[in-house]
Amino acid sequence: MYKEKIAEIKNELKDLFNNVSDMQALENIKTEYMGKNGKITLLNGKIKEVPNEEKKEFGMAVNEIRNEFNEKYEKIKKNLEDAEINQKLASEAIDITLPGTTIKNGAPNILEKIVEEIESVFMSMGYDVVDGPEIEEDHYNFELLNIPKGHPARDAQDTFYVKDEDYLLRSQTSPVQARVMLASGGDKPIRMICPGKTYRRDADDATHSHQFMQIEGLLVDKNVSLSDLKGTFDVVVKKLFGESTKTRFRPSYYQFTEPSVETDISCFVCKGKGCSLCKNTGWITVSGAGIVHPNVLKNCGYDPKVWTGFAFGFGAERLAMLKYGINDIRTFYQTDLREIENFDRRED
Numbered sequence: 001m002y003k004e005k006i007a008e009i010k011n012e013l014k015d016l017f018n019n020v021s022d023m024q025a026l027e028n029i030k031t032e033y034m035g036k037n038g039k040i041t042l043l044n045g046k047i048k049e050v051p052n053e054e055k056k057e058f059g060m061a062v063n064e065i066r067n068e069f070n071e072k073y074e075k076i077k078k079n080l081e082d083a084e085i086n087q088k089l090a091s092e093a094i095d096i097t098l099p100g101t102t103i104k105n106g107a108p109n110i111l112e113k114i115v116e117e118i119e120s121v122f123m124s125m126g127y128d129v130v131d132g133p134e135i136e137e138d139h140y141n142f143e144l145l146n147i148p149k150g151h152p153a154r155d156a157q158d159t160f161y162v163k164d165e166d167y168l169l170r171s172q173t174s175p176v177q178a179r180v181m182l183a184s185g186g187d188k189p190i191r192m193i194c195p196g197k198t199y200r201r202d203a204d205d206a207t208h209s210h211q212f213m214q215i216e217g218l219l220v221d222k223n224v225s226l227s228d229l230k231g232t233f234d235v236v237v238k239k240l241f242g243e244s245t246k247t248r249f250r251p252s253y254y255q256f257t258e259p260s261v262e263t264d265i266s267c268f269v270c271k272g273k274g275c276s277l278c279k280n281t282g283w284i285t286v287s288g289a290g291i292v293h294p295n296v297l298k299n300c301g302y303d304p305k306v307w308t309g310f311a312f313g314f315g316a317e318r319l320a321m322l323k324y325g326i327n328d329i330r331t332f333y334q335t336d337l338r339e340i341e342n343f344d345r346r347e348d
């Protein structure tokens, strides 16, 4: 009886093993035959029904079918695993004859770079780098800075007004001076610079851009004089343009400084002899500056009898154009990759 049963199982297995195509199917067969209630497992219990003289033979037959199963199972399992690995390798094969992807060299944004250089020079002298809003109130952009109503700078032809005449796109970073002074409460020294975007209603050309970048600076303390401004300016331009750079101040006029100056550096191309960059003067203007006007100090909560200060404003594009020999301000705002590569080369 048991012999037929074993033969029947063997036949079934032959069929099943021949048709197994994946691991899941193989595992199902294992459960069905060798699991807790598997057909081969259950054969063990049948020994009770086998006459004594046949028990030994029965035991051997059960062992045999079990061994056969295990052998076959391991073999198929290995084949399936190999096939899976081969398939994976085939699908992940790299065609080494394909042309490579060229990755273009990136280059730091030249404007950001100059701003970072300036920031680090000023930070080394204890200045804070602060931020201010680009949509500004008339009050900060003009009023507190001693620029009265009716001043030409307030003209709608020069300034982008956002809402009536109260809100505007800041036309300079100088309003941040007022914000910082007011926030400082009128009783603490201040050292800060503020790099940021500024806007004017200029028609774009090689030297004008309706959006550009300024770096504002303010120092407030006691007994501050023009010579402090000159010393600070000297340190900064020597770091930026080289140790041999000379500086000079020329009288100028700004509403928020008195006296006001234009700050020049000696031309770093001709070393002062005269060339096309400096228009044969030997000097290049790089910022406006001056001693903070008493009205501005007063407007912003600082007693001008006790406190004095200096302020300055660099045009970031102008500095970058000078340093990297760029002759059109629009270069910074047109995303021409060839120009960016040029910037990269200029670094060498």
Ligand code: DAH
Residues within 6 Å of the ligand: 171, 172, 173, 174, 216, 217, 254, 256, 257, 287, 288, 289, 290, 310, 311, 312, 313, 314
């Ligand atoms: N805000 C001025 C401008 O846009 C630049 C400037 C000049 C800033 C003198 C200053 C300063 O802080 O003291 O032309």
